[in-house]
Amino acid sequence: MARPPDPAAVFRQVAAAAKYAGLDEGFVHRIAAEASARFRDQNAAVKYAKRKLHQAVGAFETGSPGNAVRACIAAIESGVPVRDACRAAMCAHASTAERAAVLDPFYRQIETWCGRPSTVADLACGLSPLAIPWLAMGPDATYWCCDVDRDLTAALPGLGEPLGVIVQTEARDLIAPGRLPPAELVLLLKTVTTLELQRSGAARELLAGLDATQVVASLPRNSLSARRRYADDPVETIRKATAGTGYVVADQADLDGEALFLLERADR
Ligand SMILES: C[S@@+](CC[C@H](N)C(=O)[O-])C[C@H]1O[C@@H](n2cnc3c(N)ncnc32)[C@H](O)[C@@H]1O
Incomplete structure (x- = not known):
């Protein structure tokens, strides 16, 4: 029974x-x-x-992201060039790995839009903090990031010293209530769909609660399995996610299968 x-x-x-x-x-x-x-x-x-x-979560993890971060730190300490170590470690997370071939143009586009922010918040970060060497940031910058993977968020602060940035982390469910730290730049990479699949309207609620000057959001063009195009129209997905939040699309770009949007507050 x-x-x-x-x-x-x-x-x-x-x-x-x-x-x-x-x-x-x-x-x-x-x-x-x-x-x-x-x-x-x-x-x-x-x-x-x-x-x-x-x-x-599980669909994106092709290895242990926490172990990949620890291995990256050890590789840098043993003399492997920082960018080589970071790029190699990205392969433990499918979403981040998909970007590994276009790191230069991807983060150059973000610099063109956002300059050199001193505070960055990377939401549902996966292994994207490993791209810190490609992200332009101001002196004494702080990079705050969160994910639901506790082992990963415990390992990420160790990147701070070798990468010369303060890395702060939190294990956190972005759908649970609670404020996020203010930041000049929020990164919301390939996460709108992940949150919407958990709760319809979650991405819009998240954006409405942000205290950020600029947000860079991205959407994958295809699902991981390639069976279904869940971002058939990324522009429409972002329009729905930003509606009524105070953020509007200020610009957009396409980087090798990833649709990138710059969001700015309409009232600033
Ligand atoms: C598609 S991946 C994107 C990873 C990273 N932003 C990138 O683009 O490289 C989605 C990430 O969201 C995390 N995640 C899923 N649901 C979440 C939630 N409710 N709150 C916070 N993180 C979440 C997963 O662990 C995973 O790392």
Whole structure:
């Protein structure tokens, strides 16, 4: 007989899987609660929660991103050139790896738009902090970043010393309530769709709550599996995500399969 789902039990079952044990607990509790509310059967809720976690996190991780960061730091300390070490380490995260061939034009475009910000917030960062050597920043800059992967966010501050930037991190669910730190530049790379798949309207809510002068948002042109084009019209996706937030699209560019948008506050 079907057993009605208990959110705490769904959480325990999902968190017991090695690949999800390192995720932010609040994030996994939210997914477990949403899955429990959706199904009448515990097994169906667990299955759904695992699918959502795969879609949100597991699908992008081609290795351990935390280990990749630690290996990158060790490689730099052993004399490997900084950019070579960073580029090599990016392959543990599919989204970041897809950008590895276009790092120069990608971050040159951001510099053209945003100059040299002193405070950057990288939301749902994955391994994109490994691109710090390509990102123009002011002196004594602070790079704040967050993701739901706790092992990754624990490893990232170690990049600060070899890269000469203050790197601050937080394990954090961007759909949970709470303010983000103010920043001159917010990076929201390939994350609008990830959040919208978790909760419709989440990207718009996030943007509405930001305290940032400029936001660079990007959308992948194709899904990872290439089965479905989920950003058939990136312009329309961004229009929906910015509607009523105070941000408008100031410019856009295309970088090898990634649609890049500069968002600025309409009232500044
Ligand atoms: C498509 S990847 C983008 C990674 C990175 N921004 C980049 O472009 O290289 C999406 C990232 O969002 C993170 N993520 C998924 N859901 C999240 C949430 N609710 N809050 C914070 N991060 C989340 C995943 O762990 C993953 O690293």
